[in-house]
Amino acid sequence: MNKRLISTIAIIVAFLAVAFVVTGKPAQQTKNKDYVPTVGILQLVTHPALDEIHRGIVAGLKTQGYTGKKIKIDYQNAQANQANLKTMSQKFTNENADLTLGIATPAALSLAKTADGNSPVILAGITDPTGSGLVKTAQRPGANVTGTSGDSPLEQHLSVIKQVVPNAKKLGIIYTTSDHGGEYNAKKMAQLAKTAGYDVHMYTISTTNDMQQVAETMASQVDVVYAPQDNGVASAMKTLINITNKDNIPVIPAVDTMVKDGGVATISVSQYDIGYQAGIMAGQVLKGKNTATYPVKTITKGDMVINLKQAKLLGLRLPADMIKTAETKGEVFK
Template structure:
């Protein structure tokens, strides 16, 4: 009898131990499942705060959010200060981030000079090859890729519109000669108009505080303005708008945000879109699906003609149906 009780007791204890062990295994599985979602840290370096760059960053974040990634951002803005820009790059290169989002040419140049290991995805860059960010558009090489803010047809369409529709021949351009992306755009304009009986009259600035005076210095010398995607000038765009409107001079701009802020028109794209497209690249890199060197640099995918009707009315410009323009909201 005692032997039977002992056997029963041993059986119960054995079953209890098995159930306990199973419970522990289940807990381990649950703990593993609960921690299986990886958290990523992304460093952000942006040269200056203005609507276009801000929109690009919003697009970048949305792409990572749509992909379901859990991301912690280390956001840094240089406020157009070169020394601060360099310091940000140095900090991010040693901060243990999984990837750096470089929002502008100076930002990208600074970070790749500090690291050849951390993946870098850029946007708001005009000439990625000329800025020595990548070896070529098709094969970036190294640890860098991204999206550019230079559609191949945007400048040529703008020059044709100024000449054929507005009768302009002297194009005023205000830009920061210290920004490689701006120099590339000015040179591109000069090359395009070389056989169009048009000339560029330019004024260089070093800071946003110089923009209004530089714009005023062109009055009487130009019959139109073309404000490219120059970070320094765009950050002070309202001062250019005021000078252009006061003098009834049409001012073409480089992207939609500048139309919203008072520019007359653009053959452009949304900076949000190129930021989102850069974010899609970052997702592939973070997930280990691709290396930056394997992802071609991408041009803006959507180009359209958008006008600011209020600005057209201010300078006395009649809008023609044949322009097929869309209007900013």
Template sequence: MKVNKIFVAFAVLLVCVLGYGFFSSKKGEETKKVDNKEVKVGVLQLLSHPALDQIYKGLEDGLKKEGYEVGKNLKIDLQNAQGDQSNLASMGQKLVTDNNDILVGITTPATLSLSNATKDKPIIMGGITYPVEAGLIKAEDKPGNNITGVSDRTPIKQQLEIMKKVLPNMKKVGILYTASEDNAVKQAQEAEKLAKELGLEVKVSTVANTNDIQQVTESLASQTDAIFVPIDNTIASAMATVVKVTDAKKIPVFPSADTMVADGGLLGLGVDQYQIGVETAKVVAKVLKGADTKDMPIVLANEGVIYLNEAKAKQLGIEIPKEIKDKAKVVDKK
């Protein structure tokens, strides 16, 4: 009897030891951390405005979730060109010569500058609408070079269809964009084609820089029922100027980014800039862990989120259909 008790006690002890070992092993797998060796990430940003700043914030937060934290095992070298093309070139070269392990371009111009500076060091795109057309990669499913990343492309036809539901009497739509921004040009061309297919009369206006925005917007708003704005960094940085003009004429603006809706647009089927940064961080982490950019498909960060500025709708006296309002994410500025 005594022997049996000893045997049972031994068996229980053995099970506990083995169970603890198994649990510890599983726990170790779940909390796996990256190497504590410091990683250097060089980031080139075109300019400062809420949309691009949100991408950077999402990138930093996303890297932390992936196990890379500033002050511990991560150093981020952020270079902001403040909209100056010559700054982009020199800053891109600096990020390469400063021996960063990996580079991130926020916007197409920034990524192009990095691409011109190196064909070897991995470059991750943070929110590039048309990377193939911009000449950055060969194909979205297989880039074929040292560049991969995240696209912020949105479904423009769906956006225009939503605009028609919100404004059933809309006949004329304006398209406002910056002539020098490749992404904006491509989206504007697509929007013009699709709008005409939907039976709308289209008026297209372009700006060269922020100095043109007030005058161009005044002219466009006087000729249209609504204005569509694609992903456009120049317009985004001066939304206050745009909406000051359009509000005076009671013309709603339909942008393509959440921050632009919050800055005075009415509604947009657009991109969550912060989430683009988070998705970019995931790509950065994969490359740091050994993935090859040549074979990494481009990530489409958004599936078309509806962003609504309820305060703007009320100000303009526009009633948003329930089917749209129920799906929308309200982004009024507090």
């Protein structure tokens, strides 16, 4: 091979390398100021709590200047269908979305798997991002995934149970087998409750269709039910309440929307705030922040939420200070 040919090949290789850097998918900071990013939002299922996270995401993005014609948002709802999650995640990849957000653990897992370490994925309301394998650690996620985690204040929930049903001995805890966050919270609550002296009974559903049968069994065996932050249980909350009401069994859930659906009381972390912070983080990543070193933000502050109508229906007298706290700093459903 003569020197001229070698030189020509070297020039071509150098040109292609530069062309790849310039024409390949660039970092956000290299794009011109008029560039309109595409953001995909994948939500597991329609439910008030998850809808609030979605609403918060849009508001958070707006604070970073991504609103109106300055962003293209592709919102997809899988309606709790695993096949839909996979198809919708692939849709974002095919459309070269600059960034995706996953609302609930199954949605986030699907997005992360499809992105395969490439485009950024922002978590929105994931209970245990490290345990579910989405990040290496909360402080240093390590790859293309970061976001927000809504950690249930389980010790405070146990305190609510003690205040609402002080004479209860048998505690039923129900969760969905396919919901990592729900299982995580349910098992942690079981440990806390056993240490506190409760006789704990665990119940599971595979889908919302199982709720009626499982709830009927549970209501006949326990004094009070704890419903963790679990998408399947939340979606079937009204079915659960219809069953437990027949046996006069109070349900203490994890979030405000579940109290509205018939739970008695809880300390609820704002789902809107979880989404809002995820939206802010997404905006920062679009501007060039590195997901690998962008710590997961855990939202833990909660407010007292009570359902006076439900308490009256079950013949429960809620402590005066609990009612006052809900009226002044939280929320009361009447």
